Amino acid sequence: MKIKEYVKSAILCALVFSSIVLTLLIWNFSPDLTNVENEPTKEVSKSIGPRFDEEISQVVAPLQMVQVQGMKVEGMPATSEVNHLTDVFHKQQVKKVVYIENEQVLLLRELSDHFVVLDYPTDIPLSMYLSDVLDLQAKVPSQFKFDRLIYDIDETDDLVVYAIDAERHRAVKMTTTVKVESIKTHLKELKTALRPYMNISTNEDTVNKATYIYAQKNPENLKTYRTIFNHINVEDLNAILFDDTPIVRTTKSGNTIYNNNTGVVNYDPDSKTYHYTNLSEDERSTRDMNISIPRTFDYINEHGGFTDDFRLFQSNSHQGLITYQMFLNGRPIFYPNELNQIHVSWGEHGIFEYSRGLLKTNVTIDNGQKAKRLPTAEDVRASLASNSTIDFRKVEQLVVGYRMVPEKEPDDRLEIQVNSQFEPTWYIKHAGTWYEYNDGELIEQ
Template sequence: MQNKELIKTIILVILVLMSGVLTYMTWNFSPDLANVDNQTDKDKQTHAIGKPLNQGMEQVVTPYQIIHSKGEDTEGVTATKDNVKTMLDPLMDQRVTRAERMHSQHNLIIPDLSDDFVVLDFTYDMPLATYLGQSLNISAKIPNNFKFNRLLIDQSHNGKVQLYAVSKDRHDVVRMTTTAKTSKLKQALSSLNKKMQPYTEIITSKDTIDKATHIYAPDDPKGLKSYRTIYNRISVDAMNAILFNDSLVVRSAKSGTTTYNNNTGVANYNDETERYRYTNLSEDEDRSNNMKDTIPSTFDYINSHGGFTDDFRLFSTNNDSGELTYQLFLNGRPTFNEKDLNQIKVSWSEKGIFSYARSLLKTNVTIDSGDSETDLPGAEEVRSSLANNRTIDFEKVTDLAIGYTMNDKPDNKDIEIQRNSEFTPQWYVEYDGKWHPYKDGRLE
């Protein structure tokens, strides 16, 4: 009997001690927050395909060329990110103190434009309020819903910069007086001066006969290099994690296309082309064509998961369908590819992303191809050839630019096929709203 009581006492003591230890551990417990943070970071990384841009929308919504017109001399420079930043710095964080809209039924003439001004050309039209507010952080009260694709930077009599936003049809302009200093503008031009090359002024129609509305193109492009890019691949799982919020049904087809879907969306991925396209099925509303919302919203969405994996820039805006195209640039020049491997196409709706299409390739390294440098025909030769081509309505030529043709070249010699492309310089012409490669006097 005494032994039983002794055992009970010992067990009771042990239980009391264990209770004390557990109470102490509970009160003094400190979770390993470092590990939790690390796990959270890992989760976030699985929902990203690259690093977000560390600056604002001005890295993606940019001009494609910078022109300086001074008297009879016209020079220009490619729109590398450094060149664009240098030119725009004098305008950043300023204010518009006065704005006035002007309209012309015929050729647009700006009477007070000086003979020394800068032209920023864009390949798309966009709301002026969006560009000033989102890209330049300029405070401005300007006409609602005005769209532009050319910005003239001029100097006023009081030492302040004056801006002229010109509409795509060259019949409307908004004149803006700013707080930006002319002295800062001159400093920016001075730093770009040594990079400038001669440019030609081209007239294609009655809408381009004034110095404010000419088409500008490189005068005599010579010594242009070709480049070769080797790619890494973006994981399909990473894209699905970004765009889908729950489990997926996966279906494969003999054509090499795999379909992923759930109750909210569907995506298709093609192994051969390495193109991925997502459509949101949960959006009852049609895609939005309000570019004041679509441009900043798509930028924020793509950038939030590091989607601008290379030098992608806004290249076209479709005001009817609401679709935007972000296109790959190389050394400040646009690239072109028949399979759209150089594009991100995206549209927005009232509630969020509506569609999203892109190649799942991103640059690993870009090097000089080693080929001989290329001399392209001069801008005047291109103009003359197009004007004399009976199959072309020359008045429908709205822009000329040097870009890079992206030729897809898989290397089958590698044990694991390494996807790569060669970029070769070529003239491109915007004709009737679409860009075409120019070769031997014709548009391809």
């Protein structure tokens, strides 16, 4: 019996001792809050589309790609596959920069007979393009702008790139560490999509292989597409642009005005357009496109504003205004009331103005109609040159785009959807403005 009592006493003492030790450990325990305190609070930005869905190389992108190999000229619209040409510059460098200027027509004397032309719809600051789009650091003239890049595909190992200004009088020649073979490999992947192109001279500045206007020679087998749009909710955009709930009022015209102390929105329910002005920003928006283009891209991208294939289409440094335009299959879409565009300008610290159409694509399909054949590039050139009301010398680009034609809907149609047709059509850039080509005439958009 005494042995059992001793065992019970020993067990009891062990339990009491363990309890004391555990109590002391609990009192002295201090959790490691280092990671918790330093963990950044992630703000979930409001969105009207997929967040951070676009890369800047897919938005600051060309209109078309043309490959010139001796007398053979082929090209294609700048699809996403063409835009991925920028991938070859990843982790590469610019070894040498040479500035070229001619008082008359630009001459690139060292350009070989095999090169690739990338035409852009607007002027782009070269320094911004190199750093933000290609992630390359190079000392180039800070105010130099280009609307054409030429990749020289000759027998040398390293790729030479020429950036050419819109006037075709100046260029920046850049020797890179990119291997020419990587460009050739990419071009082989695009070979089946290439179609015959032709060169066009419109004035004394477009008279050689580096400065010609290039256009698709015989556009045929072009499909018309039918698209169903969904509406972007006005309240979703208001939640992004306003810090608090705005005051709402309706004008006599039927437009709705939203405003608070920092901003005002004009929403037109008939045209489905939305225009915001930031009252806390200075009236004079930033004119430096080196700043405005990347910042407006980031701003729109952060709230999923690139709801379709939008691309930089016009940068007006005089007004500080940037236009992003909707594309389909690498071709621009045109529509008179700007449903196909995003207009934005950057102020001193943030967005100054932001306007857009409130439609986003739900589904796009072939409409089943017979493929369309357009006038040849030569027919378009000849008719424009012979039209006495058009200054042919001011023709800058000829491309095939899409005309957006809304379909007539029954009165009982669903308000959240709008149907449209995308019809292939020639478009001409003349004196800085885009026009629809129609039987020898230019129709303003």
